[in-house]
Amino acid sequence: MFNLQSSILNPIRWPQSSWGVLPVLVFFGIWEGVVRLQLVPGDSLLPPFSGVLQEFVHLVLNGVLFEHFFRSFLRVVIGLCAGTAAGLGLGIVMGTQEIFHKALSPVISLLYPIPALGWLPLLMLWIGINELLPIAIIFICSFFPILYNTLTGIRGVNPRLLSVARTLGGDERWIVFRVVLPLALPNIFTGLRLQAGMAWRVIVAAEMVAIPTGIGALMMRAESLVRVDVILVCLLLLSVMCLLFERFFVFVERQLTAGWK
Amino acid sequence: MPAVELDGINNHICRDLSLSIHDGELLVLLGPTGAGKTTLLNVIAGLAAYRGRVLFDGHPVDAVPTRQRQAGYVPQTYCLFPHLTAAENIGFGLRAQGYKKELCEARVQELLALFCIESLADRYPLKGLSGGEQQRIALARALAPWPRVLLLDEPLNSLDLRTAKYLRLELRRLQQQLKITTVYVTHNQQDASEIGDRVALLNKGKLEQVGPYRKLFFSPHNQVVASFFGSHNIFFCRSCIPKASGLAEVELDGLSLVVPYEGRLIESIAISPWNIFLSAVPVPGPQVNRLKGCVLQIEVKSAFAWIVVQCFRERFVVALQKELWDESGLCKGDSAYLVLPLRWIYICAARKDPNEMRKH
Incomplete structure (x- = not known):
């Protein structure tokens, strides 16, 4: 007889990671099955998942994937680091100095809604088509959201905490580094987490349009050769990188704030 | 300074x-x-x-x-x-x-x-x-x-x-x-x-x-x-009998209380409504300054309750935080027990004790 009590109160405890992996495996299984059973017209437009895996191995072994991936990775890391440093720095200044906040807020509000890729034509004219272009795009992509989140985090700190810190003898710099920034960390990391994924999305678009190297460029070349399997390898790699970058920041945030949050 | x-x-x-x-x-x-x-x-x-x-x-x-x-x-x-x-x-x-x-x-x-x-x-x-x-x-x-x-x-x-x-x-x-x-x-x-x-x-x-x-x-x-x-609890004393250890027994209108005594005959005493303890059941302990009365009037203002308790012919105003008042479960007409802590009884008016003067 079906034991209702045991099924509700003592559910089977799947390992936590199984729930993440299982649906993905099912998805790949359905993909493989649908293509093998020829339920979609023509195998060249949708290769089986095993075919994509084979192509992945091939691209890894001949070094093509690594070469393009490494270039994209480097651009993302440099652009993200520069954008984060600038956004964080300006966010701290604007968050703690009222005069800078009043002076710069209208300009930031004006520029923030412009999508990062919207800057591409202008940057192509200003910078030219070189290594700096994708880095500049990533910089813009990460700078504004991190600035905005830093500002929100800093201005969200309870002013009474700052008053108490002052009565305890803290000068303004001490208070910024010992009270304001630690308390703004959750907000800052929200910005970092979102922008880490967004950076990968933007870099591919920039490489597709303007740069002859990187994952985006590899995808464009594959498109002209009608190599759907290569495109799918690149898309899966992008997906994994977005996920890994986001998870990395979740991990760092937990290390820094899980104790007290 | x-x-x-x-x-x-x-x-x-x-x-x-x-x-x-x-x-x-x-x-x-x-x-x-x-x-x-x-x-x-x-x-x-x-x-x-x-x-x-x-x-x-x-x-x-x-x-x-x-x-x-x-x-x-x-x-x-x-x-x-x-x-x-x-x-x-x-x-x-x-x-x-x-x-x-x-x-x-x-x-x-x-x-x-x-x-x-x-x-x-x-x-x-x-x-x-x-x-x-x-x-x-x-x-x-x-x-x-x-x-x-x-x-x-x-x-x-x-x-x-x-x-x-x-x-x-x-x-x-x-x-x-x-x-x-x-x-x-x-x-x-x-x-x-x-x-x-x-x-x-x-x-x-x-x-x-x-x-x-x-x-x-x-x-x-x-x-x-x-x-x-707000309200005061000021009572006139009909008699004052000095006891040992700096205490005196005063008689109010039908009640007697033990109060601090400093060598002067006490004419009136007072206690803040905030310093009277109120209970729905008899309070254990020595029966000094413990009175039984009847809840005459209740007024709840924001976070506080003001209760008038009649003990014999005297009326005591008691102030309680609303939370405590709700806990007591008392209603108008119920019996209530009061405790007047000795240290919170103030001497409002006193005159020189003629007996004490004679001793000197």
């Missing part, structure tokens, strides 16, 4: 406010909501703008920034730093002022022991600390850098009644032990009557009267003070 002196303080709330706070005393700033109590506390701490002069030990501190005023401040909601452990919170001021690490650690340990919170040293404020525990940590943090004056903004407001009562006494004990000049903001008369050396009544940014609680209660300077303290 007063430890803290306020001279002609004016700002958006305070109106020409002058006040002296003696060295080592606990001054209660009492007043209704919006009276300017917290603003005045902020003026002393240097957290609010003002015109006028603030002097610490006779020296003006108007130009001294908040961080150098050495005022230990405990805000209403404690405001513990959530990202720091209890020990780090306590040591925050010491580190901010550049004390050596060893000294910081020793001082933190000393305060953890003083407040009996050693077991909380590594706990974070948001990780299940009770209101009482947070209050102790906030107090320890304020005291850590050896402040010249301790400023407490309604420190017991967010605690349940029992914890508040316990901590009120604990706070007073510590203040007397440390002999630190303390300004205590509250709107609760019970706080003022139980722990204040003196009480300063503020209303609409103006200082109405300063003095011992008893003086404000029984000799209000003006109508504002009188109406703030």
